[in-house]
Amino acid sequence: MATEDFFEGAEKLLEIWFGRQDGKVENGDLRKIPREKYEDLLKAACCEVISYTSNDEIDAYVLSESSMFVTKRRFILKTCGTTTPIECIKPLLLNVHEFTGFDEVEDVFYSRKNFERPELQKDTYRNFKLEIESLNIIFKGTGVARCLRSSKTDDSWYLYALHPVECFGKEKQNPDQTLEILMTNLDPHVMQIFTKEQSANANQATQDSGISELLPNMKIDDFLFDPCGYSMNGIAKEVRLYLN
Numbered sequence: 001m002a003t004e005d006f007f008e009g010a011e012k013l014l015e016i017w018f019g020r021q022d023g024k025v026e027n028g029d030l031r032k033i034p035r036e037k038y039e040d041l042l043k044a045a046c047c048e049v050i051s052y053t054s055n056d057e058i059d060a061y062v063l064s065e066s067s068m069f070v071t072k073r074r075f076i077l078k079t080c081g082t083t084t085p086i087e088c089i090k091p092l093l094l095n096v097h098e099f100t101g102f103d104e105v106e107d108v109f110y111s112r113k114n115f116e117r118p119e120l121q122k123d124t125y126r127n128f129k130l131e132i133e134s135l136n137i138i139f140k141g142t143g144v145a146r147c148l149r150s151s152k153t154d155d156s157w158y159l160y161a162l163h164p165v166e167c168f169g170k171e172k173q174n175p176d177q178t179l180e181i182l183m184t185n186l187d188p189h190v191m192q193i194f195t196k197e198q199s200a201n202a203n204q205a206t207q208d209s210g211i212s213e214l215l216p217n218m219k220i221d222d223f224l225f226d227p228c229g230y231s232m233n234g235i236a237k238e239v240r241l242y243l244n
């Protein structure tokens with residue numbers, strides 16, 4: 001496929017939990033970081049904010065390449081294309097130190113599927129080993145990395161996880177579950193919904209695809225790219241749903 005026609009759909013997912021050494025996590029909040037600081041660190045990741053919505057629990061941003069969520073203790077960045085999310089970690093840590101009241105990183109998760117065209121990624125992102133090295137340099141760490149390979153296809157899923165030793169034994173204050181579904185080779189006929197040719201706007205794509213029905217009473221922020229492509233963030237209390 002010609003490079004100019006190709007878009008890397010596989011998403012890099014970065015999730016970082018913050019805490020306090022004194023255990024008083026109620027005294028910290030990532031949402032105290034000013035919006036322009038988040039916009040600056042997204043520049044380091046080579047993407048930008050398209051749209052924003054929030055509720056009492058979650059600040060949700062639709063990005064030029066997918067989504068960012070900020071809750072009291074957790075930062076989540078999910079980006080496709082040739083974005084560079086690891087580059088935004090150092091500025092994030094500086095902002096956390098300056099604005100939020102948190103003084104430790106509790107957990108880090110970084111994961112992605114194998115890329116279709118890894119050679120088109122920027123530097124570090126062409127090889128998961130390099131991504132692990134970069135993360136371990138930042139977190140002075142002993143992160144654990146794993147690769148799950150399909151026995152039937154070329155698909156792989158990579159995961160890096162860091163749980164700083166001093167956090168072991170501490171009770172998790174906010175138990176949390178994430179379900180991530182990575183879909184490929186979807187029905188092209190159905191995918192027509194996510195084109196400007198078939199859908200007049202993002203709202204129509206959200207309704208016609210049935211996405212609007214997935215989570216009751218969800219606040220939806222959706223975007224339809226030109227000529228095709230779709231992103232949505234849905235939030236309901238502390239539950240978040242995002243489809244890109």
Ligand SMILES: C[S@@+](CC[C@H](N)C(=O)[O-])C[C@H]1O[C@@H](n2cnc3c(N)ncnc32)[C@H](O)[C@@H]1O
Pocket residue numbers: 007008009010011064065066080225226227228229230231244
């Ligand atoms: C946020 S990305 C989501 C990628 C998705 N994970 C995938 O596998 O295709 C949005 C989609 O919109 C399309 N798109 C069209 N114009 C775009 C643009 N200017 N920037 C980013 N994506 C664009 C891309 O092809 C991409 O598939």
